[in-house]
Every structure is written in C-alpha cells, then in structure tokens.
Amino acid sequence: MLLYGIMRFAGLLATLFAASLVLFLILEVIPGDPAELMLGMNAQEDTLAALREQLGLNAPAFTRYIDWVTGMFSGDFGISYTYSVPVSDLIGDRVLVSLPLALIALVLSTVIAIPVGVLSAKYRGKALDTGIMAGAQIGIAIPNFWFAILLVFVFSITLRLLPSGGFPGWEAGVWPALKSLILPAVALALPQAAILARVMRSSLVEVLHEDYIRTARAKGLSKRSTLWLHGVRNALIPVLTILGLQFSFLIAGTVIIENVFYLPGLGRLIFQAITQRDLIVVKSAVMLLVASAVFVTFLVDLAYAAIDPRLRR
Known part of the structure; x- marks a missing residue:
C-alpha cells in the first residue's frame, strides 16, 4: 500500500509540473502587452519600459517560469498587474x-x-x-x-x-x-x-x-x-x-x-x-x-x- 501511494504521489508531482509548464507557455504566446493595457495606448515608451521592468516582464521566459514556480511553493504568487496587491491575497479571499x-x-x-x-x-x-x-x-x-x-x-x-x-x-x-x-x-x-x-x-x-x-x-x-x-x-x-x-x-x-x-x-x-x-x-x-x-x-x-x-x- 505504501509503494502504491508513493507511485501515485510521484505521478501527482509529474502532472503538476507538466500542467504548470503548459499553462505558462500558453499564456506566453497570447499577444498583447500587460504594461500597455495597464497604462493605456497613449502611455510613453519610457513609462512602459519602467513598468515592464518593475513587473519583471523583461526577464527571459525561463527565468520568469522558475521564479513563478518557486514563488508558488513559498506562497508568493506575485503582484497583480491590475490591483497592485499580492495575488495570494486575492486568491485567499x-x-x-x-x-x-x-x-x-x-x-x-x-x-x-x-x-x-x-x-x-x-x-x-x-x-x-x-x-x-x-x-x-x-x-x-x-x-x-x-x-x-x-x-x-x-x-x-x-x-x-x-x-x-x-x-x-x-x-x-x-x-x-x-x-x-x-x-x-x-x-x-x-x-x-x-x-x-x-x-x-x-x-x-x-x-x-x-x-x-x-x-x-x-x-x-x-x-x-x-x-x-x-x-x-x-x-x-x-x-x-x-x-x-x-x-x-x-x-x-x-x-x-x-x-x-x-x-x-x-x-x-x-x-x-x-x-x-x-x-x-x-x-x-x-x-x-x-x-x-x-x-x-x-x-x-x-x-x-x-x-x-x-x-x-
């Protein structure tokens, strides 16, 4: 029974890893710029660049994926682009x-x-x-x-x-x-x-x-x-x-x-x-x-x- 449970738990971890990777990649290919959506179409380019830097959008995709996954394990889901509050607070409520x-x-x-x-x-x-x-x-x-x-x-x-x-x-x-x-x-x-x-x-x-x-x-x-x-x-x-x-x-x-x-x-x-x-x-x-x-x-x-x-x- 113990071996059966361990094997099933290993399958659970593999499924979660695959799901997180697929979810991240799908959202990566969606067109549009979150910074531009937040500031509006008429925002200045330097303002947009500063916001992208603040949100971590300029980092490579691999780095952002690792930061996101490791943050979830520690309870840090990041900061909401829209509400400017921790995502964990939004989800918790x-x-x-x-x-x-x-x-x-x-x-x-x-x-x-x-x-x-x-x-x-x-x-x-x-x-x-x-x-x-x-x-x-x-x-x-x-x-x-x-x-x-x-x-x-x-x-x-x-x-x-x-x-x-x-x-x-x-x-x-x-x-x-x-x-x-x-x-x-x-x-x-x-x-x-x-x-x-x-x-x-x-x-x-x-x-x-x-x-x-x-x-x-x-x-x-x-x-x-x-x-x-x-x-x-x-x-x-x-x-x-x-x-x-x-x-x-x-x-x-x-x-x-x-x-x-x-x-x-x-x-x-x-x-x-x-x-x-x-x-x-x-x-x-x-x-x-x-x-x-x-x-x-x-x-x-x-x-x-x-x-x-x-x-x-």
Whole structure:
C-alpha cells in the first residue's frame, strides 16, 4: 500500500509540473502587452519600459517560469498587474467562496446520485428505473447556467426563499453565507448527480450479474445485504473515478456559475483577470484549480486501493 501511494504521489508531482509548464507557455504566446493595457495606448515608451521592468516582464521566459514556480511553493504568487496587491491575497479571499461551493455541490451530487442509482439498479427494467433514467438524461442535457437561471426565477423571484446572487461574507454569519451558496451549489450539483446516478446504475447492474453475487444469495444472505455488502461496494470503483472527475468539472463550472450569481469566487476572479489581461492572476488561479483537481484524483487513487485490495499490488 505504501509503494502504491508513493507511485501515485510521484505521478501527482509529474502532472503538476507538466500542467504548470503548459499553462505558462500558453499564456506566453497570447499577444498583447500587460504594461500597455495597464497604462493605456497613449502611455510613453519610457513609462512602459519602467513598468515592464518593475513587473519583471523583461526577464527571459525561463527565468520568469522558475521564479513563478518557486514563488508558488513559498506562497508568493506575485503582484497583480491590475490591483497592485499580492495575488495570494486575492486568491485567499476568493477560495473561501469557491471551495465551500464546490464541496457543497460535490456532497449534494453524491448524496443524491448514489441512492438514486442503487434504487434504479434494484428495480431495473421497471417503471421506476425508466423514470429515474429519463430524469437523469434530462439533467445531463440541461446546461448548468440555464438551470441556475431557472432556480433564481423559482426560488428567488417567485417564492422569495433564497437570495438571487451576491455573497455577504462569512463575517455576516454562517447561515447567511451558506444561504447564498445553496442555489449555486444546486445548479452545479444536479447535472453532475444525473451523470453519477447513471454510472452507479450501470456499474451496479453489471456487478449484480457476477458469480459471487449468486454465491452470496445461495449461502442464504438476504437480497438487501447482498446488494449493499457485495454489490454496492464492488460497483463503487467506476463511481469513484467519476467523482474525481466531477470535482474538476465543479471547479471549472464555478467560472460560469459565479458570474451568474455574482459570487466573489475564484471563477469570477479568473474571468475578470482574463478580461483585464492580468496574466499573473490567471496563471496562479488556474494553477491552483489544477492542483486541486490533481490532488483529488490522487485521493481517489488511494480510495481505489482501500476498496479493492488487488490494486495495492
């Protein structure tokens, strides 16, 4: 198990290195001058040169890449071109919105999808199974931003139960802050829950036809115990794969959802930084999202080994 974990951790580090290199190179080839964007088209050349020197834009690309990577390890993400404040401060404030949003959405999608998928597999071929799968197909087809607008119309404008946007901050209290995250989390979670429910059903239906399931029933184990003790556990491996991928999708989905609900999270920060060509913010924020997704994948790999001992070898 230890060797398995070490190998997976080495893969994590290699993935992060490759992602940082690709991200840096992509942003390097984007045309335009951040200094000119900050000072305007009519800025004097000597002023532009001084600002480029101050921002470190005159250094070779390799030097800037090394400085950026080593700075991230020490918590120094550089200075924002637009806001003239440390990028770590900007990201730190926005993570307190985006991370709870993604975690709430992930928990919601899991809590909804796994029981629904098990129920659908248990009654496969019957009317309940058909209805659940039809609803899941609709959930997959609906874009999360359209679903978000629908939620705002129903729960904010019509019923006036939840806020339609904005974030009061955690200093305003846990419940007011969580209340502002409910609709965005549901908008992110339901499409992902539809995908996860279909995967859970398909995996469990396949497992229920295995020989060891028939053996367990022949030994006198009840249908319910066989389903949960032998069926669901062995069906969870592909589900864990989707869960790891879903966290990445949820993080990426915050870019759209946070703009729909005007949430001051990482997604909205990245969107604003792109429009303002604040490349140091874009690089650092996107790299943080990539690191989060890769780390979750690493945890999923460890969960594989915990569920299936064969993978430890």
